[in-house]
């Protein structure tokens with residue numbers, strides 16, 4: 777499938793964005809401490825394929841550990857629609873924050889599991905069913 781343009785938003789709608797992504801090329805679920813707690817299901821896009829449409833002033837910015845990722849979340853509703861690489865290279869978009877994807881479409885998306893809990897980004901965790 778080619779790139780398609782998707783719109784997405786946080787729960788309250790203060791934060792809205794648009795991204796050109798190829799969801800069929802693969803989505804990611806990770807077992808690291810923050811992805812597990814937020815049940816983050818992501819698709820990566822390069823920075824030029826991401827456009828914030830509204831809500832920069834409502835976005836909070838959480839960083840931890842090596843500070844490599846800006847975990848952006850809406851200060852009104854608390855939803856995290858995306859995270860951004862601190863060096864500006866890319867954006868990890870929450871698949872669950874994209875508009876108009878049917879349950880059937882979501883269920884059919886390919887998922888790659890990564891063992892972020894052990895910094896093994898090219899390996900699947902031993903257990904994935906809870907992610």
Ligand SMILES: [Zn+2]
Pocket residue numbers: 786787788789790791850851852853854855
């Ligand atoms: Zn919100």
